[in-house]
Amino acid sequence: QGGTLFLDEIGDMPLELQAVLLRVLEDKEVMRIGGRRYKKVDFRLIAATNKPLDEMAKENLFREDLYFRLSVLSIQLPPLRNREHDAELLSGYFIRKYCKKVGSKLRTLSPEAQKIIMAYNWPGNIRQLESAMSFALNMTQSDVIEPKDLPEYLTSTKNLVKINFIANDEEKTEEILSLRKLEKAAIDLALIHAHNSIPRAAALLGISKATLYRKLKEYNYDQL
Structure with a gap:
């Protein structure tokens, strides 16, 4: 609770897992594997990638709704x-x-x-x-x-x-x-x-x- 979750290379995340992550971000709750109850979570998410997520979203290779969720604050580092x-x-x-x-x-x-x-x-x-x-x-x-x-x-x-x-x-x-x-x-x-x-x-x-x-x-x- 109140911590930071860092996801590296999020551009490589499969579409089905992207849907799970989006649901967690929207509902702010998760269920453990094998669990029966949802648990409220409160965390800051930081994601990194070297791939063009905006272009991937246009080509349906990355969920557009998740992309907009993640790009609230975007920082681009030069090579x-x-x-x-x-x-x-x-x-x-x-x-x-x-x-x-x-x-x-x-x-x-x-x-x-x-x-x-x-x-x-x-x-x-x-x-x-x-x-x-x-x-x-x-x-x-x-x-x-x-x-x-x-x-x-x-x-x-x-x-x-x-x-x-x-x-x-x-x-x-x-x-x-x-x-x-x-x-x-x-x-x-x-x-x-x-x-x-x-x-x-x-x-x-x-x-x-x-x-x-x-x-x-x-x-x-x-x-x-």
Whole structure:
């Protein structure tokens, strides 16, 4: 009584169960399986889905009356690929969650690993990110999660072409990035993937070692 019920992926609920849920919401009473009496209930319902319920309702794939019941207050979240800084925050949350769950020492992400996470487009959204952090915690042998501990698809050569330049909000004054920024971002990702190996990074970028050395000097990579 007076609590909150959260239903995830409600778009996958069968139509017959949708009818049951609608009846509960309208009558505010339920009967237990095997029970003989209805019991009054009072709760707040929160439902989530990644499916277009409005379109499904028009196609009779989701009950229209239930849809209107649920859409009294609707909040739409953009995909994780459009919330790169959320990916950084959520990755830290999942790391803390799993470390606490297994009773292990708290781990952190290295700056290089953070850059990879923020650059990836996360087609599987938050669930994929959570899975990736769980994988990394199982792979790492130190207190800091490095790029080598992340799932291979995050550090694959294919992912290097999906450059999403990471900058501070105040630096994002233009929608179109300069070629100089894109070039430096490509070098950053190649060095991360190659673990700072100049020959490997040059091969990933498709340029000679001499060209890469010249670019490193141009962008003041003094640490290499």
